[in-house]
Amino acid sequence: MRVGITGVGAHLPEREVTTAELQDGIGRLPRGLLARLTGIERRRIAAGDEYASTLGLHAARAALASADLDPLDVDLLLFASASRDMVEPATAHILQDALGSRAHALDVTNACNSFVNGIDLARSMVLAGRARRALVVTGETPSRVMRPRVASLAEARKSFAGYTFGDAGAAVVVEPVERGGILDVDTETFSEHWTVGGIPGGGSRHPRGDEHSYFVGDGHRLRGVFEKIGASILDRVRARTGFEFTDYQRILVHQVTLPYLERFIEVTGVPRDRLEVTVTELGNMASATLGVQLDRAFPHLSTGDKVLFVGLGGGVSMMTMVWERS
Secondary structure (H helix, E strand, O other): OEEEEEEEEEEOOOOEEEHHHHHHHHOOOOOOHHHHHHOOOEEEOOOOOOOHHHHHHHHHHHHHHHOOOOHHHOOEEEEEOOOOOOOOOOHHHHHHHHHOOOOEEEEEOEOEOHHHHHHHHHHHHHHOOOOOOEEEEEEEOHHHHOOOOOOOHHHHHHHHHHHHEOOEEEEEEEEEEOOOEEEEEEEEEOHHHHHHEEOOOOOOOOOOOHHHHOOEEOHHHHHHHHHHHHHHHHHHHHHHHOOOHHHOOEEEEOOOOHHHHHHHHHHHOOOHHHEOOOHHHHOEOOOHHHHHHHHHHHHHOOOOOEEEEEEEEOOOEEEEEEEEOO
């Protein structure tokens, strides 16, 4: 059996915030610093009455429409996101109630690799005969974990990575296909680096307190880890599949900042003309990044075109997926 992606959807909130506007609200930073260091010009921010499930719902409807399906045609619903509406219940149930489906529903979370992990899990469930057709959805609202103001330069450095974020939703339909489909998946995990960055609040370590609800991290250290492990996983994919970078119509890469992306290109040799560059106008959309890029590329792909997904997530993990359009 071959399993592939047959429908794609994405959703961006209407509100757009420039990096200059964001920095004006933060304070304590030299004017223009955020834009210079990140290369991010603007990003989308969810409205007060929009949640992770809201962004995911719009994307899910678009993906089902893309595949010419009804919500009741889905028997597995995975909400695969770093964001969620609440600790309990799983956001997948909130999404399913609004969508009107009756699928087996659960959440999948692994930082910015959540969405690609969700696609891989959906594929595995279909191959195992546990599902006939899956809908994988992400709704990311990382703007909610930006520290609104900083009181010192030390606090600014600790919170800096959070100011790259933007909000978005994405979704795909995963089901059996006659040709092509998901051809290869690889993962690499270095859990000894889990302290590099994250949101410490909301779990059993720090169940309460605003101080724990903001994203904190060491962006320089995180970049160093990814540089160290990034090229090796791509070398393995090349050796296993025989595909060179030029064999892919598009290469979708998780994007944190523009300098980070430029360094990735330099280290790996990925051709820039194969990329979907979204970071300058949409920021770091966490796990929705690859889904939004796929939605932009999807209408221009023909049968037989191949796409390479390269996911990077805190924890720290890397993930690649090779997909051929059916």
